[in-house]
Amino acid sequence: MNKNMIRDLMKSLLTYIAVILSTYTVFLSSLMAGGLEPLPDLQKAVEEVRFLYIGEDLSFLADKEYQVRKYYYQIQSKTEKLEILKEVKGHFEQAVTKAEEKFDSGEEDVSQSAITKLKLGLAGTLNDIIELESEVKVAQLSLALIFKDNYSIDGEMPNPDIEPVDFKFNNYDKWFKASGLVFGIDSKGTTGKHFPSNELA
Known part of the structure; x- marks a missing residue:
């Protein structure tokens, strides 16, 4: 039953990956075709929004500025979480490899059940990574729409680290x-x- 659970998890992960890749390949190819620049830093992005929507009323501009800041912070926070999850993934992979080696060598302190639990933990971490990566892409696409596709969503953020706001x-x-x-x-x-x-x- 545990093997079936792992198999089902891996199938769902592969399907999820395929859908994400096919969806974002279309967006990325259309954005990169024009040789667009990557997203600017947050301050420049806010100024760009004010320029793009000049003439709109104050509440509209305030909402657009809020959305830009929200998506930037989402990308930054989720990117930091991704880095942590990728480290966790590496630890799970090492643990699975070592456990399988010990099990194959006949050591009694490692059971098939323990290996299965490690693999389930690895599968769950991979699923979390894929989910976060998709959420980052959605935030990037939302920014691209706000900027009327004037920037490419490909590449890293110019200021990936979250900094406290001076109020x-x-x-x-x-x-x-x-x-x-x-x-x-x-x-x-x-x-x-x-x-x-x-x-x-």
């Missing part, structure tokens, strides 16, 4: 005033339609 404001009221997301300022100099910080807590 220099003491409260949300000050941030709203500086962000331009308020709808007006009255004669007393107070902001118009926005939520005060105590209502956002």
Whole structure:
């Protein structure tokens, strides 16, 4: 039964890989055909969005900027997880190889059941890797759509490491005033339609 479980897992993994490769090959070939540049760093990407959608209302621009930042952070965070999972995969592969060698040599401290469990762990890790890689590709494709296919999704991010965001404001009221997301300022100099910080807590 354990062998059947492994066989089913491997079949589903191979099917998953085939679907992903066939889907993304179409996108990659169309994007690379024009010799497009890779995605820029986050700051330049935000500036590019403001330029591409110039003339749109403030809420539309804010939403596009939010999406760009969200997809960039998704790519960065999932890429970091991928690196960890690939290390885990390597450990599982080594463990399976050593366990099989010991089992073949007749050592009693290694059973077929233990080897099967290691292989199941390896299969699960491979599945997690494929899932994360597909999620990264989806985020990259979403960015390509936002940028109207002006950039290629192939290649590494210019700034792959996640960096903490410097929030220099003491409260949300000050941030709203500086962000331009308020709808007006009255004669007393107070902001118009926005939520005060105590209502956002």
